[in-house]
Amino acid sequence: MNPKKIILCPNPNRDRGMVATKAADKILREMGFQTVVCSPFKDQKDGAFADLDVRQLTQELRSADMLLTFGGDGTILHLAKLAALHKIPVLGINMGGLGFVAELESGELDALRKLEGWDFQVEQRMMLDVSVLRDGRQIYTNLGLNDAVIREGPISHVIHLKISSDGRHLADIAGDGVIISTPTGSTAYSLSAGGPVVEPVAQTMVVCPICTHNMRFSSYVLSPEHVLTIELERNGRKPVYLFVDESRGFSLKADDKVQVRRSRYSMKLVRLTERSFCEIFAQKMLPGGFIDEK
Numbered sequence: 001m002n003p004k005k006i007i008l009c010p011n012p013n014r015d016r017g018m019v020a021t022k023a024a025d026k027i028l029r030e031m032g033f034q035t036v037v038c039s040p041f042k043d044q045k046d047g048a049f050a051d052l053d054v055r056q057l058t059q060e061l062r063s064a065d066m067l068l069t070f071g072g073d074g075t076i077l078h079l080a081k082l083a084a085l086h087k088i089p090v091l092g093i094n095m096g097g098l099g100f101v102a103e104l105e106s107g108e109l110d111a112l113r114k115l116e117g118w119d120f121q122v123e124q125r126m127m128l129d130v131s132v133l134r135d136g137r138q139i140y141t142n143l144g145l146n147d148a149v150i151r152e153g154p155i156s157h158v159i160h161l162k163i164s165s166d167g168r169h170l171a172d173i174a175g176d177g178v179i180i181s182t183p184t185g186s187t188a189y190s191l192s193a194g195g196p197v198v199e200p201v202a203q204t205m206v207v208c209p210i211c212t213h214n215m216r217f218s219s220y221v222l223s224p225e226h227v228l229t230i231e232l233e234r235n236g237r238k239p240v241y242l243f244v245d246e247s248r249g250f251s252l253k254a255d256d257k258v259q260v261r262r263s264r265y266s267m268k269l270v271r272l273t274e275r276s277f278c279e280i281f282a283q284k285m286l287p288g289g290f291i292d293e294k
Contacts, residue, residue: 006064012044012045014096021070067079067088072102076090080245091272122268127266133258145267147179147180158213161178163229165228170228177209204224206219207228242258
């Protein structure tokens, strides 16, 4: 039986000198795993990965059994689409800030030994299919783990949006824009905009306005069976952009329709610890943090 193949994807800006990556590689090889190192980003500077042999990610994904990331949640977010399309589980090592999606902290690498029997839990995280229709023709598609954001351009101005669910009017927004988030994305931009915190394994879509002028409308938590359509209204030539998981902004025109729905793809996240989402949230976000008395 061939050994399991694990791809190590370090963020050079987080794992300086590849210290954590090399330590994890040593642990995994001691257990008999096949490992390769791939860059999560394009056009990295020479020497960014120290003396490691770095291979092409898209090619190695074809035969991989797991993806290990070293960085913050942003590194995982950057790789989410590729991992979901290849149906490969992801295990995140947090070397960044809050780290809601990453499973382990950089000081917990010894927990990787739990992979030896290849018996671990996998969380299925809902994702979003996002498309843009222009003159009845689809001109843009993307897959997101966190959110789809429609907001104004570099010059601040009020934008007007009409949101419908399955063809029926849901809300009108006048403000800086709107965030359609998954449960995973509820602790990202949506939370900063005043949206609710949703357990990440739930199956819902959160509609959260950004700095809305309508104080009666805060946010909606909807069933994932709905198809949401967002249309621009009375915005003239003011720039409005669509962002999916912090991707490069896509410029929207006056009559464009943005459609958001639950994707048939999902992100698989490896779980090795017993920490619950509530514990993680309390530890990282609530005043005073979570105190583990054990």
